[in-house]
Structures are given as structure tokens and as C-alpha cells.
Amino acid sequence: MQLVEDFTNDFLNINTVIVALITTGLITVMTILTYFLEHRALRLRQPRVTLVAHGLEAASLVVSMLLLRQIFFTINSGSMLSWSYATAQLTVLLFSLYTMRNLAVEIINILMPILFYGQGMYFGRGAHFVATFITMTVLLSSAIIYFSRHRSSIMGSQWRYLALQLVYGGTWWFIIWSVHRFELAYTINVLIVFIVYMWIIRFCVQRISRLIDRFTQLDQKVNYDELTGVRNRASFDTVQAEVFKAYQDRPKLPVTMAMFDIDHFKRFNDQYGHMTGDAVLKHVAQHFEVALYKQTTHGQLFRYGGEEFVVIFRGTPADKARTTITAIRDDLQNEAVDFNGQKLRVTVSFGISQLQPNDVTFNDWFSRVDHYLYQSKEAGRNRITVEGNTLAVG
Known part of the structure; x- marks a missing residue:
């Protein structure tokens, strides 16, 4: 009963609903920004423009993480220990991998567990679980690198998409466990919530992406010459x-x-x-x-x-x-x-x-x-x- 009560307190409360709505809003803004920047870079086809676009995409991820942290810090009276907050953070991080074809974003995803564990060590936690942290970080990094090289096949397959979420979420929970110990059954519940949440996000992002693609196609017809492919x-x-x-x-x-x-x-x-x-x-x-x-x-x-x-x-x-x-x-x-x-x-x-x-x-x-x-x-x-x-x- 205590497990159910803890799970309910973490996920079924007004603060969690607020964080979920804010997370969805941040993801929507990141999606629109990414499509705008990528479309701009594709049109201009200049390495400097592409570099700036990728820099802005990475900056949008960092800003979103900081905003999410500050908002949660405010509505929870200074407390940051919540699985709903961790789920929201991981959702934004994994979403950035899905939508941004960007080396900087991949590096941020690989560095985040190192920063998290380093912060835990600073506060005197996790010293006895260095091996667990290293193992999970290597697995997580491998999954990120694999996804970057097989993005299309993973996004086109529901089972590969599910497998990536399991690996991504599972390794992250063990990294968090190395700093904050928790029960295994609770972890399974949290992982299920994370996967369901990512499926909802994926559904919404797909709809937004299709809408943006329609505008992109319309822009292509209006501003580009059909025969030569250059601007008209x-x-x-x-x-x-x-x-x-x-x-x-x-x-x-x-x-x-x-x-x-x-x-x-x-x-x-x-x-x-x-x-x-x-x-x-x-x-x-x-x-x-x-x-x-x-x-x-x-x-x-x-x-x-x-x-x-x-x-x-x-x-x-x-x-x-x-x-x-x-x-x-x-x-x-x-x-x-x-x-x-x-x-x-x-x-x-x-x-x-x-x-x-x-x-x-x-x-x-x-x-x-x-x-x-x-x-x-x-x-x-x-x-x-x-x-x-x-x-x-x-």
C-alpha cells in the first residue's frame, strides 16, 4: 500500500499535471523552432547557417531543461526530488534526440548523466555505485550513438522505438538509483509511465510535424522553381x-x-x-x-x-x-x-x-x-x- 501511495503522490497531483502541460508546451516550441531552423539551413545550404541552426537547437534544449527545473523548483517549494520531474526531464532529452539531427544535442544527452552523478557525488551520494553508473552510462551512450546512425529505421518501427525507450529510460533510472535508492517495483511503474508519456508525445509531435510539412511543401511550391529546383x-x-x-x-x-x-x-x-x-x-x-x-x-x-x-x-x-x-x-x-x-x-x-x-x-x-x-x-x-x-x- 505504501508503494501505491508513493506512486499516487508523485504522479497523480496538480503539480504533476502542471509539469506535464509545461513539458508538452516546451516540446511543441522546440518542434516548431527545429523545423524552422532546419528548413532555413536547407534553403540557404551554407555551413555557417547550418552550424548556427544546430547551435540554436542545442541552446533550446538547454533552456528548456533549465526552465523545467526552475518551474518545478518553484511549485514544489524548493524540492527537486520527484519522479514526475525526472520523467519530464528525460522526456525532453529523448524528444530532442528524435527531432534534432544534431551532434551537439547528442553530446548533451551523453553528458547529462555525468553531470547528474557528479552533482550527486558533490552532495555525498553514490560513491558506492560507481561501477553501476559507469556501466549504465556506457549503455546509454551506445544507445544514443546507435540511434543517431539508424534514426530513420528506429522512428519507422514501433518495436525499435519501444526498445529505445526501454534502454534509454532503464539506464537512466539505474543512474538515478546510484544516487537515490528506491524499490524495484516502483522503478517499473515509473518506467511504464515514461514509455506511455513518450508515446503520447510522439503522437502529438507526428501531428505537428505533418502540419509543418504541409506548410513546407506549400512554401516549396510558391518559392521554388519546379523545373530547376532553385528559388523562383x-x-x-x-x-x-x-x-x-x-x-x-x-x-x-x-x-x-x-x-x-x-x-x-x-x-x-x-x-x-x-x-x-x-x-x-x-x-x-x-x-x-x-x-x-x-x-x-x-x-x-x-x-x-x-x-x-x-x-x-x-x-x-x-x-x-x-x-x-x-x-x-x-x-x-x-x-x-x-x-x-x-x-x-x-x-x-x-x-x-x-x-x-x-x-x-x-x-x-x-x-x-x-x-x-x-x-x-x-x-x-x-x-x-x-x-x-x-x-x-x-
């Missing part, structure tokens, strides 16, 4: 307005626009057919998209229309943008398009200009870039015109 004219119109305003407010920071089109594109359609023309468009778009990513530039590529593309380089002067563009263009010329057994050589013409203080409207800037592109084509195509200076083929 609608996305360009949105970004150009933001960029123009931001850099007008900070005139000392450079921003450069490059506009290019595929030389003699009509010939590809007329001579080889429209499917060949589509293949050339995809090839050029993907070549520039991947090259801009590999060079870790601040360049964003847009398909403006037809065979015309625009690249906006934030924080980049015109001469540096020219160097980047020249290298990518040279590689493009050396990489023939292989379509239906035919090797097609593709060249492009460029107009490049940096935003100037006397550009009153975006159209002033854009018209100048467009004029420089026309100047490159008039000079014989396969040229780059930078601030009115047309450069010969390298």
Missing part, C-alpha cells in the same frame, strides 16, 4: 525588397547582384528539342547552386524567367563577386551537358553591379545590371561585364 521569381521579388531596404540602411556594407542568361539557348530548343532545353536549364541551375554552396559564398540563386538567372551576393563587393562568378563559369564551360548521348557545351553571359548610394529604387540597380548583361551579349556573348567593364573570355 516570386522568391526573388521578396528577397530583393528585403535586401534593398537592409543595405540602404547600412550603406557601408556591400551587396552585389549578378544576372546571367544561357547563350544561344533558343538553338538548344530548336535543334535538339525542348526536353534538351530543359536539361540544359537544370544543368546550369544546379551547377551554380552547388558551386555557390561549395565556395561558402553569400550568394543566393534565383531563376528570374526563361533562361535568365540572378545571383544576389550579400556582404560581397563587385570585384569579389566577379572572381566567384568567373570560377563557376569556367567550370561550367569545361563540363559538357550529356543528354541522350550528345555532349553539349554551354556558355553564359553576365552583368554584375554593386548597389550604389545613389540607387533610389531597386529598379535603378536592377536596370543597370540588366544593361551590363546586354552589354556582354553585344560584345559576343560568353562575357562578364562588371560595372560597365566587359571582360574577354578567360
Whole structure:
């Protein structure tokens, strides 16, 4: 009877309900934040952006743990010894592994039992159970590493998902036991509560994830070109307005626009057919998209229309943008398009200009870039015109 009474006091009270609701709220916020950050990193495809996104995800986990601790500390008059609190903490930690494909989060999960046991040792507890702690920490770390390498198969299988919860929760309870001794029967009840709670959380997260995925798919259709996969004219119109305003407010920071089109594109359609023309468009778009990513530039590529593309380089002067563009263009010329057994050589013409203080409207800037592109084509195509200076083929 004492076991039942203790279990009821820990889990069936108003404070536990409050902690459960707060935990669910924190998890919802973490889910939305993670999807936003991952989607942003995927769109920009820049290592620095991905690093910042993962840093913010890890920070959200740490903040959530601290908030949960402070809230529980407040509503329980300074006491932290409760299984409902431990369950809430483990739920947030395990949830972070499910949703965040993030090395920092995995490291936090591995370090948490070490910090917990270290705190217990500081208060004079757990000294006789070092072997138990080490064994359980190794098992827990192994489970975390295994999950990071087999995430998709585990999340897609209910039995593997259940097994991970059992290993994760079971090892953690033994780690807690090394500091706070408790009865085995009570531990089993707590583990069952943890597993049920995680199943409820998983159900809610799946529903939220599907909703976010729908918004992501809608954003993909609205802002990305269906043929080439790069940002489209609608996305360009949105970004150009933001960029123009931001850099007008900070005139000392450079921003450069490059506009290019595929030389003699009509010939590809007329001579080889429209499917060949589509293949050339995809090839050029993907070549520039991947090259801009590999060079870790601040360049964003847009398909403006037809065979015309625009690249906006934030924080980049015109001469540096020219160097980047020249290298990518040279590689493009050396990489023939292989379509239906035919090797097609593709060249492009460029107009490049940096935003100037006397550009009153975006159209002033854009018209100048467009004029420089026309100047490159008039000079014989396969040229780059930078601030009115047309450069010969390298």
C-alpha cells in the first residue's frame, strides 16, 4: 500500500499535471523552432547557417531543461526530488534526440548523466555505485550513438522505438538509483509511465510535424522553381525588397547582384528539342547552386524567367563577386551537358553591379545590371561585364 501511495503522490497531483502541460508546451516550441531552423539551413545550404541552426537547437534544449527545473523548483517549494520531474526531464532529452539531427544535442544527452552523478557525488551520494553508473552510462551512450546512425529505421518501427525507450529510460533510472535508492517495483511503474508519456508525445509531435510539412511543401511550391529546383521569381521579388531596404540602411556594407542568361539557348530548343532545353536549364541551375554552396559564398540563386538567372551576393563587393562568378563559369564551360548521348557545351553571359548610394529604387540597380548583361551579349556573348567593364573570355 505504501508503494501505491508513493506512486499516487508523485504522479497523480496538480503539480504533476502542471509539469506535464509545461513539458508538452516546451516540446511543441522546440518542434516548431527545429523545423524552422532546419528548413532555413536547407534553403540557404551554407555551413555557417547550418552550424548556427544546430547551435540554436542545442541552446533550446538547454533552456528548456533549465526552465523545467526552475518551474518545478518553484511549485514544489524548493524540492527537486520527484519522479514526475525526472520523467519530464528525460522526456525532453529523448524528444530532442528524435527531432534534432544534431551532434551537439547528442553530446548533451551523453553528458547529462555525468553531470547528474557528479552533482550527486558533490552532495555525498553514490560513491558506492560507481561501477553501476559507469556501466549504465556506457549503455546509454551506445544507445544514443546507435540511434543517431539508424534514426530513420528506429522512428519507422514501433518495436525499435519501444526498445529505445526501454534502454534509454532503464539506464537512466539505474543512474538515478546510484544516487537515490528506491524499490524495484516502483522503478517499473515509473518506467511504464515514461514509455506511455513518450508515446503520447510522439503522437502529438507526428501531428505537428505533418502540419509543418504541409506548410513546407506549400512554401516549396510558391518559392521554388519546379523545373530547376532553385528559388523562383516570386522568391526573388521578396528577397530583393528585403535586401534593398537592409543595405540602404547600412550603406557601408556591400551587396552585389549578378544576372546571367544561357547563350544561344533558343538553338538548344530548336535543334535538339525542348526536353534538351530543359536539361540544359537544370544543368546550369544546379551547377551554380552547388558551386555557390561549395565556395561558402553569400550568394543566393534565383531563376528570374526563361533562361535568365540572378545571383544576389550579400556582404560581397563587385570585384569579389566577379572572381566567384568567373570560377563557376569556367567550370561550367569545361563540363559538357550529356543528354541522350550528345555532349553539349554551354556558355553564359553576365552583368554584375554593386548597389550604389545613389540607387533610389531597386529598379535603378536592377536596370543597370540588366544593361551590363546586354552589354556582354553585344560584345559576343560568353562575357562578364562588371560595372560597365566587359571582360574577354578567360
